[in-house]
Amino acid sequence: MEDSAAVAGLLWDRWLPANVRALISGALPGGERDGRRLAVWLAGVHDVGKATPAFACQVDQLADVMRAQGLEMRTRRQFGPDRRLAPHGLAGQVLLAQWLEKRHGWAGRQSAQFAVVVGGHHGVMPDHGQLKGLDDRPHLLRTPGASRALWRRVQEELLDACADEFGVRDRLAEWRAVKLPQPVQVLLSALVIVADWIASNPDLFPYFPQAAHRSGAERVAAAWEGLRLPGPWRAEEPPADVGELLGTRFDLPPGAVVRPVQEAAVRLARRMSAPGLMVIEAPMGEGKTEAALAVAEVFAARSGAGGVFFALPTMATGNAMFPRLLDWLKQLPAADGTRLSALLAHSKAALNDDYADLMRKGAQRIAAVEVDEEERPWRPADEKRIASAELVAHAWLRGRKKAMLSSFVAGTVDQLLFAGLKSRHLALRHLAVAGKVVVIDEAHAYDTYMSAYLDRVLSWLGAYRVPVVVLSATLPAGRRRQLAEAYAGAESAVGVEEFEAVAQADAYPLLTAVPPGGTPVVECPPASARGTTVHLERLDDDFGVLTDRLAAELEGGGCVLVVRNTVNRVLETARVLRERFGDDAVTVAHSRFIDLDRAANDADLLARFGPPGKSQERPRGPHVVVASQVAEQSLDVDFDLLVSDLCPVDLLLQRMGRLHRHQRGEGQAERPRRLRTARCLVTGDDWTGQVPVPVRGSVAVYGAYGLLRSAAVLLEHLEGPRRPVRLPQDISLLVQRAYADGGAAPAGWAEALDAAWRRHEEHRKDQAERAGAFRLDAVGRPGRAVIGWVAAGVGDADDMRVGRAQVRDSRESLEVVVVQRRPDGSLATVDWIAPDKAGLELSQDRPPAPRAARVAAACGLRLPTQFSYAEVMDRAIAELEELYVPAWQVKDSHWLAGQLILALDADCQTRLAGFQLRYSPSDGLEVTRV
Structure with missing residues (x-):
């Protein structure tokens, strides 16, 4: 309990972006001090549900020690399947709520909004059915009979001790009147999860430390030093002159002229009452990416956001953006010794050379270390210099659940859409985006299905007060309005007329700004001389x-x-x-x-x-x-x-x-x-x-x-x-006319257009209904606990084939790794790529050499739609699984483990599920039915 609470305090002080701290603190009467106290206390009590017979019975020799002290309990076998109805997170939520209600006079609704943070610390907030099931089985929390009172005393003693130790006892009376907004509940849940994971890491917090003489503070300091978790970006207000800002950040050639759209976007960002949503519509080649990053810097300096997430339509566009993001980061002013974490966020990121270099830089052994303060160079806290920050892909911030917590991320839009998908550990994804400025590129490229998720995510981003920049060259006016309304949220006090004005704006280029809770503003910068x-x-x-x-x-x-x-x-x-x-x-x-x-x-x-x-x-x-x-x-x-x-x-x-x-x-x-x-x-x-x-x-x-x-x-x-x-003059005109409802039909076209429109509307309706199946609910009213927040969800979500299918309305496609089979039956990397990568042996008797395995993994290929139909897909998978190499499934061969392998012959051909496949470096994959 002490370890988790101490880690939460360090995360609050040194890792959590200022805007996240401000959002949590703003919901509490004591501001920043209350925010920190609440986070530390909830992290401290999050495992109190382990002080129950249903949990304590699991190890016989430890349970016997407790029984000897009067804490009677059944054996694990005697509990039977009922024991699974009291996981310790759910049990902890119930115990904390009961303590607040019976010892401090809270009502059930008041306690639920705090206690649910404890219940959700394993990634899923319990639902009302689970709470009812445990309420009907009180023996899982306290053994009936003479031992019942002792169990209650132990649980209350732990909670009383935490209230005193973490300084909240004298705050509970005032907190009783608080209505915690749902975004705050989610962020606290995520913070507790992160603190729990760090404090549960035996490399950082050994169960049997060699330095047994260490105090608790020394133990935590050693763990934090071993973790070396990069802190958030602390953006400074950029130069007032837009030309100077863009020139220093993007290494523009001498004489380069700032485009009017770029200058107008930065100036509008500075004039907004608070950082919010900005939609930048401008022609191709007008420097929208540079404008977005400049606006992001202004927004971050003014909001306290600790990073940037740049969301792009595809892996290819994400790969192209990542080095540009790194180059921009290297030009940012940074305090001396600043370390910033960066991430390329898609399933094949490890194959990207720029990201691989960062991973090598970020390699470290995560373990507690001795801390010698006298050896540390002292520098005043406010002393700064203009220097590049150290960019790393931090070793701890890797994996599906933690990676997005990195400060700077370029990746596919799927990673953003996952924040609107009911899935396990969704709170971590919300913490990841809540602390950043979010940039969404090519906003016109998303269909009704994806837009349903994007709009729901925008509504949560608005509730988190996350600054968002949306980029598009060709955005229909109706879609512009939907984006603005989604960000403003259902509780917006802004009237219909203001959003109608957003939809009616017909200038181009066009900037639309929506400050949190404020009135949308539309600005029409002139186009550049380019045309x-x-x-x-x-x-x-x-x-x-x-x-x-x-x-x-x-x-x-x-x-x-x-x-x-x-x-x-x-x-x-x-x-x-x-x-x-x-x-x-x-x-x-x-x-x-x-x-x-x-x-x-x-x-x-x-x-x-x-x-x-x-x-x-x-x-x-x-x-x-x-x-x-x-x-x-x-x-x-x-x-x-x-x-x-x-x-x-x-x-x-x-x-x-x-x-x-x-x-x-x-x-x-x-x-x-x-x-x-x-x-x-x-x-x-x-x-x-x-x-x-x-x-x-x-x-x-x-x-x-x-x-x-x-x-x-x-x-x-x-x-x-x-x-x-x-x-660019006709771009907006053509787009708006094409997407306007009830547009005039040319003579003789009405019947064909009407029939096509009906099919189009049926398809859109079907997409919207299917998107709603696993889509996160809208932000609830303040004080309503996020109980059952991701109930009936999809389990884990990731950027693999199945995960992408959850947020994109596309047929599930098969991805394979392409290798070549030599005449002697051995396997090798394909022979037409760069000479230093071609023809590398892929042993089937042992894990292949890491370099050969990485090259093979970089030869991934998505099979075309012929293989997306159920019967053909099943047959294709069965045939591909015939080439199963057990030696490739071990941990040391992670590049190829679990992959479907497509082996081409020496002529780059093979057969699969009734199709002839032929590959050539000049034409790619050709598929013909046999």
């Missing part, structure tokens, strides 16, 4: 038409991007174009490459088609990149001509953002003469009828309604005088 006029044209969906057109366009050279909506169309198109232009003139990019190849593909695209000055290998002759949606976002690539399948208009605009993205000479003079005017050829549908008919694959991906609405708003740009699309 592109894009001429649209229909192109028949015919390979012959496409190749002839590209041959004419590329007569003088040039770089073309062709974006298809399905991987199969990518591969078919690439095959035809290679026949016309040659293998070296066509590059393929899609999601069906092994991880190593996909990362190499992204690097190659940036090297050849990136911005001037950074790309050194731009092709001089004609070149065509055929890509799926991987080219839509987070790649700073620049092409002379765009060909795109019809898709929802916001995504088409994203694709246009890769067209003439950078200035290449005055008037684009460095581009081939025919390609100096930006043009987008729209294909992938049949325009011969009265209503366009998109290709089947596009309908399967996006639905007919979104495609038809896109075609409808693009009509004036595709026929007649064909008015060009002006970027």
